[in-house]
Amino acid sequence: MLISLGHSCQTRFIIDIMGGESQRRMPFDFNITTRQALVNALQTNGASLRQCPERAATFVTQAEGRQGVEIEGLYFWHDYPLAEDKLALRCDWRDDIDRVNEKYAALWQRFAAHARSDEAKTFFLSNTQHNLDQFAAEPADFAGRFGLGLAAFEEISAALDAFGARNYRLLFLSRTIREVEETAEVNDRRLDHRFSGKLSLRPDPAILSRLFANIDGLCLAGACGSYDGSGKLVKAISDRAAIIYRLENGTAVPHGTLFAAGGELAAAFEGRDQVFQASNRGRGLQFSNGVEWLRD
Structure with a gap:
């Protein structure tokens, strides 16, 4: 079983292309999730995903001008209605907060049950979506928010262990070779780390078959x-x-x-x-x- 932990919706798209389209939705499938937001969600047992008008802020991507809702490093990119231009949030988007909270509470329950079960599972993270750098100010900021090097493996695996996750592996798909080099000597068979460079939002199935066969x-x-x-x-x-x-x-x-x-x-x-x-x-x-x- 493949479960997305982010960092973008491309991870879920890859799971679907690889034959997981029948899997039910999980909380990190269709948003942009920084490492800090992922760890915070695990540490708070999902409480950090709960939204209220005081915590929610709007974010606009520089290149595309797309607007979305951000809460402490987690971008709810497909949960709120857009205006007719498909770029700006609809002016009444706050009316949907209760609906979104109800949805994510159910998603978190599902995720927690799978994570803590004895069934074999692979948690999958990628930072390869070609335009993911729109959510970081500069390369150093990108590495801190979405990097998949040694620090990411140590921090995420520790958070999963503390959360009570069992019988799992971690699959990292990286956009930089340096990240793969960093984890080369990790003496933990739970980690499978691969490099692909940047990938289009919905990658060619032939590329994925080469990466994961x-x-x-x-x-x-x-x-x-x-x-x-x-x-x-x-x-x-x-x-x-x-x-x-x-x-x-x-x-x-x-x-x-x-x-x-x-x-x-x-x-x-x-x-x-x-x-x-x-x-x-x-x-x-x-x-x-x-x-x-x-x-x-």
Whole structure:
């Protein structure tokens, strides 16, 4: 069972595309949730999700001009009616607060029952939605609000444990290679951390099949080494992931990741929707976009 913990509604869209559309809604499915808001919800047993006019504030995205309701780092992005322009909140949106509170109280009850049960479950977080940076002032602010590095794993897993969550794993899908590198030496088999770069709001199913196929059967044997006249370097950082480096003037610059997917390899590169199937055959690596790297 996959349960979204945020950080955006893209996580739920991915779950649906992967075959979870029949799953009933959970509290973090269709909003923007900062790490602080997630931890606060767990620590207060959902009480922090309760809204009142005094706590609610409006937020407007800089690029799109879309308006929504924010309460302490949680953006209720699809719960309140919009005006005819589909950008501004309707002037009477506060009339819906009681309805929204009733809905989230029921969602939290459902979430808590699943989290504390003995059934196997995976809590899924991603920060890969291409426009998620509209909810942060600058890169450093984004890392603090939506980062999925080592600090995020430690803080979120501790909050889940204190909440009473049982028999769970954490799946992180990151937009930066650095975050994957940070957690490479985490000695906790509950964490599966993958890099995809930025993804469109509703990712191509083919991309998702490459990212998540054979999620437990990772094998990178034979794919590591240098390629293209020492222009590229593939180096395993754990039994679960290898980092692809681009060599620039003798300096290795992180460029992507390589991992197993359904008996083949998949590579994800920085940028948007840059996830390709890779074949470790013959003289080197061959990618589904037609690129080939030859071994040195």
